[in-house]
Amino acid sequence: MKIMNCPLNGPRNISEFAWGGELRAMPDPNTCGAHEWADYVFLENNTAGMVREWWCHVPTSFWFIAERDTVSDEIVRTYRATEVFKDRVEFKTAPLPGEPGS
Amino acid sequence: MPFGLLKYGLSRKHPVERHFPLPTELKPAYDVVIIGAGGHGLAAAYYLAAYHDITNVCVIDKGYLAGGNTARNTAIIRSNYLTPDGVRFYEESLALYRTLSEELDFNILYSERGHFTLAHTDAALRTSRWRAEVNKHMGVDSELIYPDDIHRLCPSLNLSHDVRYPILGALYHPPGAIARHDAVAWGYARAATRRGVEIHTNTEVIGIHEENGRVTAVETTKGVVRCGLAMQAVAGSSGRVAKLAGFRLPIKTIPLQACVSLPLKPFLDQIVVSGSLHIYISQTPRGELVMGGSTDPYGLYSSRSTLDFKEGLLGHMLELFPFLGDVHVARQWAGMADMTPDFSPIMGLTPLDNYYIDSGWGTWGFKATPVCGRRMAELIATGRVPDILYPFRLERFAEFAQVGEKGAASVGH
Numbered sequence A: 001m002k003i004m005n006c007p008l009n010g011p012r013n014i015s016e017f018a019w020g021g022e023l024r025a026m027p028d029p030n031t032c033g034a035h036e037w038a039d040y041v042f043l044e045n046n047t048a049g050m051v052r053e054w055w056c057h058v059p060t061s062f063w064f065i066a067e068r069d070t071v072s073d074e075i076v077r078t079y080r081a082t083e084v085f086k087d088r089v090e091f092k093t094a095p096l097p098g099e100p101g102s
Numbered sequence B: 001m002p003f004g005l006l007k008y009g010l011s012r013k014h015p016v017e018r019h020f021p022l023p024t025e026l027k028p029a030y031d032v033v034i035i036g037a038g039g040h041g042l043a044a045a046y047y048l049a050a051y052h053d054i055t056n057v058c059v060i061d062k063g064y065l066a067g068g069n070t071a072r073n074t075a076i077i078r079s080n081y082l083t084p085d086g087v088r089f090y091e092e093s094l095a096l097y098r099t100l101s102e103e104l105d106f107n108i109l110y111s112e113r114g115h116f117t118l119a120h121t122d123a124a125l126r127t128s129r130w131r132a133e134v135n136k137h138m139g140v141d142s143e144l145i146y147p148d149d150i151h152r153l154c155p156s157l158n159l160s161h162d163v164r165y166p167i168l169g170a171l172y173h174p175p176g177a178i179a180r181h182d183a184v185a186w187g188y189a190r191a192a193t194r195r196g197v198e199i200h201t202n203t204e205v206i207g208i209h210e211e212n213g214r215v216t217a218v219e220t221t222k223g224v225v226r227c228g229l230a231m232q233a234v235a236g237s238s239g240r241v242a243k244l245a246g247f248r249l250p251i252k253t254i255p256l257q258a259c260v261s262l263p264l265k266p267f268l269d270q271i272v273v274s275g276s277l278h279i280y281i282s283q284t285p286r287g288e289l290v291m292g293g294s295t296d297p298y299g300l301y302s303s304r305s306t307l308d309f310k311e312g313l314l315g316h317m318l319e320l321f322p323f324l325g326d327v328h329v330a331r332q333w334a335g336m337a338d339m340t341p342d343f344s345p346i347m348g349l350t351p352l353d354n355y356y357i358d359s360g361w362g363t364w365g366f367k368a369t370p371v372c373g374r375r376m377a378e379l380i381a382t383g384r385v386p387d388i389l390y391p392f393r394l395e396r397f398a399e400f401a402q403v404g405e406k407g408a409a410s411v412g413h
Ligand SMILES: Cc1cc2nc3c(=O)[nH]c(=O)nc-3n(C[C@H](O)[C@H](O)[C@H](O)COP(=O)(O)OP(=O)(O)OC[C@H]3O[C@@H](n4cnc5c(N)ncnc54)[C@H](O)[C@@H]3O)c2cc1C
Pocket: B035, B036, B037, B038, B039, B040, B041, B060, B061, B062, B063, B064, B065, B066, B067, B068, B069, B070, B071, B072, B073, B074, B075, B076, B077, B203, B204, B205, B206, B233, B234, B235, B236, B237, B241, B256, B257, B258, B292, B333, B334, B335, B336, B337, B361, B362, B363, B364, B365, B366, B367, B368, B413
């Protein structure tokens, strides 16, 4: 069995985790164009080698970050998302039609 | 033919026919370079040579002939997809498959078995009904059947309610078939090389030269070859090769595993699939049970096998066929599947003018080998995207116009 180290729960069987895909910077949804947004949503680096990606420990719904080699399947490091995201991400939504500023 | 066989048996030489010419040196230039000698690349080369008279073609592969997913798949062929675009496309492939042995003069062991997609929940029944209606509208033989008919058609299946997920119904697709996967690739390779196409194996593409938005040459481990145009058909390596050409794809490379049992007496004529249990099974003409499931839970560039896969698969298999409890697994393997977000392929134009792509075949591309080869060849020869390929263009993602086939492709193969 493959073991992954959850920053919250310690070493666990990999079957307890869900893969969340690579970590990437989100463009501002209010200012970016449809093309840029589609790139962000769909296009993948699909890197062969070291990657930084989201993982979730499903039983506790705890999301964190793992560094993993996608060729050797080695998990090099796992850590809390707070190591990368120092500030809270605010999701400002675009104004609805009819609202001021729409 | 029987006479020829007799002569062969009595002769002392037992001459063996060479399927492909001996390898030669790469030429400095070709009209068309195809990257990837899997079924798709070889089929495109064949149709270019046979239907469009374009024979100055070179197919390059980093490994041995058709040793990628073409060698690893479980050979299920069907057209009972969910979207009209998907159904039309795969149905054309079935039509080509039916006559492929004659066309290539190479027996691909095409065998129509009948394909069952089992439904264990109301939601799965609803999707089956939806698929059946779309299929029938498109002229594809497909219907929703219930346990009494399932039992009549496939008596070895366990229809008891004393299981975790009782069977409520099935989408039945009589034309569902299997074929010998290696033979499909070898047949195309032989027919293509006979018409002058060159195949270079053990030659990896490591760079793509570009000038003013056009590909000028392909760099390989055996030197640089110039080309009029190029096409990539590299399945699990799609992202890596596209990166050489300077663009990214909406593709994740995720392993897909499969296994076979020791041979048993024939008892299962049909192909049985369960999307809810994440398994599928068929019996080869040699008697082995070919079994597979869904893709691995995370992306990886590796074809390693895992115990998790086998345990999960076989646990569910015993619900459908409890009497297989004592049967041994003979082999287990994996391939690298190029998965798209909408479970449909990506075919056609790319950001480079004379560079074409055939990718995103994930877990379902073997069945599409003939149609894809034929239509990609048409695109290359005429420069126009055939209508049947248009829905599968790379640009669909930027246009938010996906072709959602998850309900028909996830564990459907
Ligand atoms: C376990 C498994 C079961 C499957 N079951 C089914 C099924 O039942 N039905 C179905 O329809 N489909 C199935 N599939 C999917 C199907 O196998 C593939 O979609 C299909 O074979 C893809 O064919 P291809 O020719 O595009 O790719 P491949 O056969 O993988 O060929 C690609 C080739 O490109 C070469 N290559 C890669 N990078 C380079 C490079 N840089 N330079 C040169 N060459 C390169 C590789 O060596 C390889 O030979 C299954 C796949 C797997 C793994």
